[in-house]
Structure formats: C-alpha cells, structure tokens
Amino acid sequence: MNKTLDTIKKTLNKRHNKETRFKYYGIIGIALAILFLFIILSTIVFQGKKAFFSTYIQLELFFDPQIIDPDDTLNDDDIKFANFKKIIDESLKKYFDDVTEKKELRNLSKFISSSEEENLMNKILKDKELIGKKKVLWLLASSNIDVINKNPYMKELPEEDRLISNVELKWIKKLEINNDLKSDYNKNFFFKADSTEPEQAGIWGSVVGSFFTLFVTLLLSFPIAVAAGVFLEELAPKNKFTDFVEVNINNLAAVPSIIFGLLGLAIFLNLMNFPRSAPIVGGMVLALMTLPTIIIATRASLKSVPPSIREAAIGLGATKFQAVNHHVLPLAIPGIMTGTIIGMSRALGESAPLLMIGMVAFIVDIPSTFFEPATALPVQIYLWKSTAARGFVELTAAGVMILLAFLILMNGFAVFVRHKFEKKW
C-alpha cells in the first residue's frame, strides 16, 4: 500500500506539470487563431488606408484659345474635340523647362492622369470665360507617381526595381521642393466604377452591382425560404416526402458555392438565355445558395416559440393555419430577420458563383438596371488583385476594407435586431 502511495506522490508533480502544459496548449491554440485574425485585418488596413488618398500636382495651366477653340466659335461640340492633353503637356513643359528630349517629354506627360483631360473639358464647358486665361490648378497625378509618393521607401530602391526612372524621380523631387505635390482624399475611389488606370478606378460601380444582386437575392430567397420553413416546421405532415425535402435542404446547405455557379451557367445562361454578367442571374444563383440558410433560421426561430401559444390559439377556435399566421409567425419574425441578414451578408461576400456566370467582366459604367452587365464587390476585389499594375494593390486592400465595413454593418444590425426584438421564453 505504501508503495502505491509513494509512486503517486512521486508522479504527482509530473502530472501537475503536464496539466499546466496542456492548459497552455489550449491557450496557445486560441491565441494563434486570434493572432491570425489580427494579422489579416491589420495588413489589410495598413495597405488599404493608402488608397483613400491620391496624389495631386499643382500646375499653372494656360487655356490657349489656339488649342481649345481656334475658330473662335465657342461651340460646345468644337470644344469637346479640342486637345486638352496638349494644354497639360504645355504647362508641364513650362514647369520642367530643362526637359527637351522628345522621349523624356513623353514620359513627363504621363505624370498627370488622363482623366484630367475630361475634367478640364467640363470646366471649360461650364465657364467659357476661362479660355485665354491662366489658372493654377491641382491635377490628379498618375498611378505610378501616386505609388512612389505614398511609399517613400521606393525612392531608395535601385532604378530597375522602381516604377519610375531616375530622371522622373528628379522631377518628383523638384515638385516636392516647390510644394507642388500634395496628398488629398481620393474621390474617384468612392464615386467611380472600374478603370484600367488605378488612379481613376473606383468601388462605386461594384457596390451598385452588389446592391442589385443582393436585392434580387432577397426578393427571391426571403419569401420562398420563409414559406418553406413555415410549411416544414408547422404544417407539413410527417412523412417520407417531407423527410426527403429536409435531406435536400441540408445537402443544399453543404454544396460548394462554385457548384451553384455551374448550375447558373448551365441552366440560367445556356438553357434559358438570360443575359451574361447581369445582376438578375447573380441574384438568382445567390438566392438558391442562401435559401437553406434562411430556411434553417426560420425553422429554428419557429421552434423557439412555445407550443402554449399555438395551443391557446387553437383552443380559441383558430385553425392551424390561422394560429401560425396570426400568432406564431409574428413572434418568430425577429429570429427570421437575424437569419436573413446573416444569409445576405454571406451572399455579399460570395464571389465564386459570380465568376461562373460572367460577373467578372471589366465594367466601366455604373449599372442602372438588373439586366445590364455588372460586377460585385468581392469580384471587383478579385479583379483588381489579378491586375498587374502596382497601384491596384492598395485599391484591392481598400476594396476589402469597404467589403468588411458592409459586412460589419450588416452583422451589427443582425446583433441589434436579436438583442432588441428577440424574446426569451
């Protein structure tokens, strides 16, 4: 007997050490998971915050009547065809008066974003008095200048690893010394759609596309899913058929999202001839995908309504349908809402099925109907990531930030609904 006690006493310390170690393993596991989350979010914020600013260059522009309106007609159509690039080039040439070589001049004219030509045109169209006058303006710099300006470490890199040549760097330094280079809010990012030039590309087109897509999704999936949930939970007889429906719904919830994309491609696009890349098709595909989520949420929240409510209603002479429709369903609405919002936020982040039905097209216009080609927020992120130009890296991260902001908003709203309206029985 003593011998056993001895062994126990001897090993006790070791066992306690093991105990502490095991507990720490658990803590390390959680800490790692949280650390990963933190790293992901912080790298994205770190890279993305730069995209909210863009670089501007201050230049004195001379609105030369010879270029804008040589015939002095003041006609809108003539002004529209004027060479506004030349105005900017002339002013750049004057600023950097030591540059004479043709090749270098061409590089110099790439400093200013091509979108400024249209801006100048609109400015002239609005105020024709400007023709023949000089004016100092801040013009949007092109993406390469912007990247260099935002990442000062790049200036130290050797020439071949840098986006711009030594000469160009010298020009930037001249702009900096004269205080003619500034960072300001990037308006294009919030109000424009996609573009080939990073400094002109914006997120708004894809936000609108996502909105249209989700609208279709909600319109289709919410009524169908709630109806199906009510039927299966409250009214359906328990038989083989309803079991089969249930198995189907559970399976549908586990089907990889890309398979829904293949379904959309084969059936909606090829069989039914719906337009490619359109939010209506994207919405239909995502609706099928969110259907099981909302059905399951509906059933869970119907289940949490106590049976006494149904019994009271039926006891007072209501039919089963009336009891559900007038009493149980209204009580379950907050839970259904929460489930719906969560399902919609999942649909917002989903991109794989949208790739299949062609919502990856390069779309410059902001869509205005359900049948026009559009892209969605996560797909835009994917598109920007796949573009080679360096300026798109920051845009992609900023796009991710916008997407996450929408998701946080939606999930926050779901939490709010749950706390505010959901009853605990």
Add this chain to the structure above:
Amino acid sequence: MGFWSFFIIFCILGYCIHWYAKNKALRYNAKIIKEPKLPSLPSYYGIYSFLWFLLPVLSILLIWFFSKSYLLDYILIQSIPKETITNFDGGKTMMIDVIKSINPEKPFPGTDPNMIESAKYYNQINFNSNSYVFIFILIIGLLLSLISLKKISTFFQARQAVEKTNIKILLLCSIVAIIATIGIIFSLIFEAVRFFEKIPFFDFLFGLTWSPQTAIREGQVASEGTFGAIPVFSGTLLITLVAMSISVPIGLLSAIYLSEYAKPYIRTIFKPLLEVLAGVPTVVYGFFAAITVGPFLKDFIGLFGFNIASESAIAAGGVMGIMIIPFISSLSDDVISAVPQSLRDGSYAMGATKSETIKKIILPAALPGIVGAILLAVSRAIGETMIVVMAAGIAAKLTANPFEAVTTVTVQIVTLLVGDQEFDSAKTLAAFALGITLFFATLFLNLFALKIVRKYKEQYE
C-alpha cells in the same frame, strides 16, 4: 408598358379585387335575414378572389420570363427571308446572335441591309412583346377573378379553400430545394456526359497529365488537350492536407480550452471572435494569401537557401486552414460539451487530473463527433474556391511537395470557364466533369460525417 408600370397596375388591381370581393361578401351577409350567413369571414372571400388574380398572373409571368428569348428567336427566324439564312454561313443561332448585336441606329459600315432590317424588327418586337404580354396577363387575371366572384354564396367555404391553396403554395416553395438539387445534378450530368463522349471516362479519372489547352487551329501539335485528372485531384488533396494540418490542432485545442477550461466570461468573448474568422469573405483570405503570405514564405524560406514557388501549396493551404479553424472549433466544442458530466465526475473520483480526464475519457468519448467535424471541414476545404484561385497555381503538377505550386479542382473549373468560350469544346465541358466529381465528393463526405455525428449524439441522449 414597362415592368414597373405593370407592377403598379398589378398592385392597384389586386387591391381593388380584394376590396370588391370583401364588400360583396359583406353586402351578401347584410341581405340575409334568416341564418345561416356566409360560412367564412368576408375577408376570406376577398383573399379568395385575389388569389384567383395573383396566381394566374404569376404563373404566366414566370412562363413568359423563361420562354421569352426562345419565342423571340423563333419569331425573328420566321421573319427573315429564306435566302438570307442560306447565304449566311455560320447557321441560324450564329445569325441570331449577329442580328441581336447590331445597333440599327449606327450599324457598322458594310452590314447587310437585310440584317439591319431584322435588327430593327427584333428591337421592335423585343420592346413591344413585353407590353402585349403584360396587358394580356392582367386581362386574364382580371377575368378569372371576376368569375371567382360568382362563387360567393352560403354554400361556398372560402376559408377552407384559401387555406388549402395557401398550404399548396407553401408546399411548392419547399419543393424549390428539391428542384435546385435536381437542377444541379442534371445540369452537371448532362454536360459531363457530353464531355465523356469526347474523352473516355477512365482516361479522365486515372490519367496522369492535365493540360486542357485544346488546339487553336487544326493539325496543331498537341492539338488534343489531355484530361487526366489525377494531378488535379492530388493537388486538391495536398492543399486540403496542409489546411487540415493547421486547422485541426488549433481548432481542436481551442475547442478543448473553451469548453473545459475557460471561465464563462472568457468563453463569451473568444467564441464570437473565433466565429469572426468564419465570417470573413473568402476573397479576403485569397487576397491575404496571395499578397502577404505567398511572398513572405518565399522570402522567409529563401533565407535558408530553399527555393519555393510564390504560389506554393503551403501558402494557399495555410490560409485556408485559418479559415477552417472556426468550423472545427465550434463543431468539436458542441460534441465535447455533449459528453455527459457523469463521465468527467467518474474520472475525477478516480483521482485523474483535468488534462488526464480530457485525454483519456472525453476525447475518446467525443472522437466520432470530432471525426465528423473534421470530415465536414474537409468537404469545406475541397469546395473552397476563391483562396485557391487567387493563391494557388494553374499548372497541374503531380507532386507531394507542399512548397511547389499545385492546382485544385475548383481552380481548374474557374480557369476553364471564365472568359468567352464556345460551349461544346472538351475544354469547357471538362469543367462540368470536374464539377460533378466535386459535387459527389462533398455530398458523400457530408452525408457520412452527418451520419457519424448523429449516431454519436443518440448514444448519450
């Protein structure tokens, strides 16, 4: 008539019909002096007539919606003179596409004037057909609902009729899930069969080279793309394995800690935080893997003198592992919590420490459930698309080295189908063959996992 004006008229008409039928029932009741009055409440007669308006309108609208393009194509073909069709090389469908793409206001110079005429005609019927059909639908619905008004009498039980119809509508809604499943299976099988007509089934399943680049012109060297899917499957497995080797230990340890050690308030903080990982869209993980993890691993391992691809399996798999942590942790948390307290108490009574209880009693008892959770996570991992599309390779390579770039089933589906493609080449059809493999693989994994989990749950309940 555009869609929105149709919608507004539809709503107004629907409301009027409901109101009129209800009032008619009220008037009917008022006229009756001797009992019995109408067997149902007046509003049910209103709803009944409204249903007679709504359902025909909805069903014809749906049919129109899905058959419109076929009908218009048919009408267009009928309108084109025979000679124009025979003169056009490329067949009818090609011709229709060409006509649709013509802008009659500003046709390209040199376009056949007959075609421009057809394009004008098409735009016209495209625009007008909607109006005609909308008006037709509204008239049909109105007529039917007016006929249903005749039914209002003491012999007609409107409530029963309405409830029966409503339950049928609900039933129809729940059948949508079945229709979706059937749609998936049939669309995949249909296209996959066309693929297997070109490429033998066993060549696909057991072939060792995957290079789907079909020839651009005939007689080109290597004109037949080869579709041996083994490298693609092995790549998927490799990435899944990497993902699992990260997510299983971390997920399991956090589940054990949260369910056995953590105080309730710690649990309420960290459990939702872990769930956040599951809520982050996969495209975000893909971006993180491609921009941050890939280059970092390349530089880091480069320090030791090894050379790895920046699209290595370990980068994509590792990030996918992070994504899957919450699946494993929350599912195993559930099964660990489901182990009855009496088992723990028994073990403590024998003098075991907490960790010994967990290792020797709880984990073995919860093992089937944990295996089920891992299987569910595996099925998530092989179906995951965006992370691998953004961070894994495109070229299929048969290797077990996680530092090399491999490709997966989902990456291949995306690369084969994105971009304009004709729909009868082996290349695009191959995507459906891969799709059906993926569908059945995940289906069986899920069914199997759910079966294990359910069987295990019954043991203790």
